[in-house]
Amino acid sequence: MKLAALFRTALVLLLLALVIKPTWFTWAFAPFAPDNGAVIYERASLLSLSLSHLSLVALASTAATLVAVTLAILVTRPAGSAFLPLSRTITNMGQTFPPVAVLALAVPALGFGAGPTLVALFLYGLLPIFENAITGLSTLPPATMEAARGIGLSHRQRLLRVELPLAFPVILTGIRLSVVIALGTATIGSTVAASTLGEVIIAGLLTNNTAFVLQGGLIVGLFAVLIYDALVQLEVYLSRRLGAGSSGALASKA
Amino acid sequence: MIEIDRISKLYDGAAAVDAVSMTVETATITAIVGTSGSGKTTLLRMINRLVEPSSGEVRINGESTRSVPKNTLRRRIGYAIQSHGLFPHYTVARNIGTVPTLLGWSKAAIRARVDELLELFSMEPEHFRDRYPAELSGGQQQRVGVARALASRPDLLLMDEPFGALDPIIRARAQEDLRRIQRTLGSTIMLVTHDMEEAIQLGDRVAVMDAGRLVQHGTPAEIIQRPASDFVADMVGGVERPLRLLSLFPLSELVEQGHAEGDALDADTSLRDALSNCLWTGRNAVPVVKDGVALGRVTMDAIRARAEGPR
Numbered sequence: 001m002k003l004a005a006l007f008r009t010a011l012v013l014l015l016l017a018l019v020i021k022p023t024w025f026t027w028a029f030a031p032f033a034p035d036n037g038a039v040i041y042e043r044a045s046l047l048s049l050s051l052s053h054l055s056l057v058a059l060a061s062t063a064a065t066l067v068a069v070t071l072a073i074l075v076t077r078p079a080g081s082a083f084l085p086l087s088r089t090i091t092n093m094g095q096t097f098p099p100v101a102v103l104a105l106a107v108p109a110l111g112f113g114a115g116p117t118l119v120a121l122f123l124y125g126l127l128p129i130f131e132n133a134i135t136g137l138s139t140l141p142p143a144t145m146e147a148a149r150g151i152g153l154s155h156r157q158r159l160l161r162v163e164l165p166l167a168f169p170v171i172l173t174g175i176r177l178s179v180v181i182a183l184g185t186a187t188i189g190s191t192v193a194a195s196t197l198g199e200v201i202i203a204g205l206l207t208n209n210t211a212f213v214l215q216g217g218l219i220v221g222l223f224a225v226l227i228y229d230a231l232v233q234l235e236v237y238l239s240r241r242l243g244a245g246s247s248g249a250l251a252s253k254a
Numbered sequence: 255m256i257e258i259d260r261i262s263k264l265y266d267g268a269a270a271v272d273a274v275s276m277t278v279e280t281a282t283i284t285a286i287v288g289t290s291g292s293g294k295t296t297l298l299r300m301i302n303r304l305v306e307p308s309s310g311e312v313r314i315n316g317e318s319t320r321s322v323p324k325n326t327l328r329r330r331i332g333y334a335i336q337s338h339g340l341f342p343h344y345t346v347a348r349n350i351g352t353v354p355t356l357l358g359w360s361k362a363a364i365r366a367r368v369d370e371l372l373e374l375f376s377m378e379p380e381h382f383r384d385r386y387p388a389e390l391s392g393g394q395q396q397r398v399g400v401a402r403a404l405a406s407r408p409d410l411l412l413m414d415e416p417f418g419a420l421d422p423i424i425r426a427r428a429q430e431d432l433r434r435i436q437r438t439l440g441s442t443i444m445l446v447t448h449d450m451e452e453a454i455q456l457g458d459r460v461a462v463m464d465a466g467r468l469v470q471h472g473t474p475a476e477i478i479q480r481p482a483s484d485f486v487a488d489m490v491g492g493v494e495r496p497l498r499l500l501s502l503f504p505l506s507e508l509v510e511q512g513h514a515e516g517d518a519l520d521a522d523t524s525l526r527d528a529l530s531n532c533l534w535t536g537r538n539a540v541p542v543v544k545d546g547v548a549l550g551r552v553t554m555d556a557i558r559a560r561a562e563g564p565r
Contacts, residue, residue, distance in 0.1 A: 147339025150304055150412075151353050151402070152328030165343045241386070242342045 008229065015222040019046050022215065032210040041200045041212050050219065052114075053196040056189065057182045060118050064125030065175055072133030073159065084134075091130045094123035099185045103192050117189030117196070124185055125178035132174025136167030169238045176231040183224045187216070255280050256301070256410055256442065261310030263296050270296045272466040273310065278410075278459070281440040283433075285457030287447055287489065293466040294446045298412050301444065302331045314409055329353050332403030332411035332441075336418040338395045340387040346372070346398050347383040353406040371401040374435055393424040400432070404441065413445040417452065429456055450489050454478070454498055462486050474502055496561035500525035505542050505552050508560065514539035514551035521549060529557050 017024055022040045033039040071087050074080040099120045106116030140163060148162045187198030197220050204212025256278040263271040271293040278284045288294040299305040301312050303324050312319045319327055340349050348355075350371055351364040359367070369379040375397040387395055396416065403411055416432075417425045433456060436443055447453050453460045454474040461471045462485075470482035478499045481487040490498065505528050506521040516537055519528055521544040528540055532554050539553040 141339075141342070143335060143337035143339035144341060145339075146304075147333065147335060147399075148341070150302060150328060150333035150335070150339075152325040152356060153352075154325050157356070162341060242388070 008226075011222060011226060015219065015226065018215070018219055018222070019050050022046050025215075029211040029214060032214055034207070034209055037207065037209050037211075039211050041203065041215055043203070044195065044199065046197075046200070046215075046219065049195060049197050049199060050223070052194075053183075053186055053198075053220075054223070056114060056117060056186050056194065056196060057121065057179060060121030061125050061175065061179050061182055063118075064122050064178060065129055067122075068126045068129035068174075069133050069171060072130055072137055073164075076134060076137040077155075087130070091127045095127040097123065099124060099188055100191075103188065107192050112193040114189070114194045116192050117186060117194040120189070121182045121185055125182055128177040128181070129171065129174040132177075133167065133171045136170030137163055139170075140166050166242065169235050169242065172231065172235050172238070176228060176235070179231070180224050180228050183220060183227065187220055255315060256444070257313040257316075258297075258301070259311045259313065261297070261300055261307045261312060263293070263300060263305060264308040269293075269466045271300065271307075274463075274466075274468045276461060276468060276471055278442060278444060280442050281436075282458040283436055283443045283445060283456055284459045284461060285445050285447055285453035286461045286463060287450055287453040288463035289489075290448060291465075292463040294448075294463045295414055297463065298414055298444060298446045301410070301412060302328050302333060304328075329356055329406060330408055330410075332406075332408040334400045334403040334411065334413045334416050336415040338387075338399030338419075340395055340399055340402070342387055345384050345386060346377075346390070349387065349398055350402045350405050352402060357406055359406075367405055368401075371404060374438065375401055375431065393420060393428060396420060396428060397431070400435075404435075404439070407439075409442065411441050411443045413443060415447055416445065418447075432456065450491060451498070454502065462489060475499065478502075497526050497529075500529060500557065500561050501527075503560065505540075506544070506549070508552045508556045509542050509550045510552070510556065512539070512551045512553075514541045514553075516540065518543040518548065519552075520544065525552075525557050525560060528552060529554070529561075532557070 026039050029039050068091070071091075075084040075087050102120040102123060103116050106119045110116050110119065144162065144166070145158070148158050153161065186194075186196045187201055189196050190198030190202050197216050200216030200219075201213050204210065204214075204216065258274060258276045258278075260273045260275050261271060262269055262273050274293075274297055276284075286294045286297060296305055300307045301319070303319060314330075322330075341352070344352070347365070347368045350368045354364045354367060368383065372379040372382055377394065377397060382390075382394070382398075387398065390398065396419070400413070400416065403413075417428050420428055429452065432443075435441070445453075445456060447456075454477070457474055459471060460474050460477045462469050462477065462482075464483075464485050470477060470486050477486065478490050478495055481490055487495075501524045503525050504521060505519060505523050505525065508525065509521070514537065516535055518541040519531060521542050523531075532538065532540060538555075539551045541551050542549045
């Protein structure tokens with residue numbers, strides 16, 4: 001447990017250093033740079049690229065979460081169950097469309113920049129969250145739901161006080177998958193001039209500069225790993241609080 | 255007083271509950287007993303309108319259950335079920351305080367009520383208030399489930415197989431607890447069970463259901479001594495009937511003057527336990543005491559006479 005915490009701290013520090021003080025790593029990337037070429041990407045600060053990359057992902061994932069969870073709530077109500085297949089089809093389409101195709105199609109409509117990237121990330125993020133929200137909301141413990149109805153909670157009170165809190169860990173798993181996919185997919189956004197860490201990678205590919213490719217890739221990878229890990233920790237904490245299964249109960253007794 | 259007036263529930267034209275009428279007096283326990291599919295749970299769920307009756311009416315203290323909105327009605331009726339149905343993300347205190355919170359009680363009033371109920375169920379408030387259901391044993395979870403159902407001092411408590419998930423020892427204790435708490439609070443309880451033993455032990459009245467109909471409604475002694483049909487006689491359990499009958503009466507009812515050898519039994523001991531004791535110790539009579547004072551004795555002959563069925 002201690003070792004894991006130590007490893008995590010080391011990764012966070014490495015990431016911060018890579019983003020804020022990239023010149024510290026000149027020695028490491030130099031062997032991969034072409035002769036007379038730049039070793040460290042300097043056309044834009046890596047910090048501002050990272051922040052813009054992360055805010056694109058955060059914005060798209062938040063929108064995807066709101067829409068997917070709302071849809072899932074609607075289709076798991078008795079009145080909305082008829083729309084379950086339709087909404088599945090729509091979100092599945094979001095997933096089967098290649099991100100590059102979405103970008104290409106969105107550019108004529110939205111112009112170059114962050115717009116088309118946001119649309120692609122949003123569409124991409126919908127399905128995992130929607131699927132998990134449906135699973136979470138339709139596999140609630142029947143005795144708890146029966147009791148909630150029997151003691152007089154209204155539909156809205158059942159949803160807000162019982163169903164969503166109980167389904168939240170499962171929904172969070174969907175959000176985690178979606179965020180990690182978005183972190184990777186956002187790099188492609190730089191092909192249509194969104195400012196993301198993809199810029200570094202693409203610049204490296206265009207100029208045959210492996211040092212740039214490695215820098216961009218490493219930073220995106222570290223972000224993905226650390227955010228994934230943080231969300232897993234949050235899920236574990238929440239499931240333990242809910243006492244899902246005996247292992248949770250034992251852990252909280254210890 | 256709860257009046258159930260010719261209430262029916264039809265599913266696809268078939269009656270799950272068929273014109274059942276019954277009156278439940280305030281501060282009594284009515285045990286509804288039947289095999290699975292007898293309609294007993296449907297009958298119970300029609301009282302708080304978890305199932306809407308196809309026809310007929312239920313009146314609580316003279317007021318029809320149709321005259322109030324469903325959720326308002328349910329907040330006035332306690333509801334406890336077999337697998338307790340506690341909210342896993344709420345602490346014990348929040349679980350118990352759910353209905354008072356919905357009813358807008360003050361924080362202080364809710365807290366006082368929670369502590370009062372926990373103490374009533376022999377669960378130390380300081381120790382249990384802030385724990386989560388997953389940290390409790392099955393018996394404790396069940397008690398919290400019943401405490402939650404009683405929290406708002408409901409006019410009526412409905413219980414659907416409340417002890418079904420407990421092992422026999424915990425179950426016997428839970429039944430005694432319920433009896434004690436019902437007497438303390440003067441609650442009106444309707445309880446569904448498939449176990450005739452439980453119905454006889456707990457019920458002031460026993461209602462036997464078969465194929466959607468109420469086949470007999472009476473005191474436990476009536477049900478045992480004069481079953482209305484072969485079905486009821488079967489439910490009461492042919493060979494065990496005399497023993498079940500004896501379990502209803504305390505020794506104090508048969509005390510006579512005289513002397514008997516051996517250890518004395520308390521006057522509250524059931525005749526069944528006394529008979530068992532006589533057989534085990536090879537005695538023909540046992541001395542009876544109450545609060546340490548000798549009352550006399552009870553003979554095997556007297557117990558035997560009490561166990562005889564009608565001829």
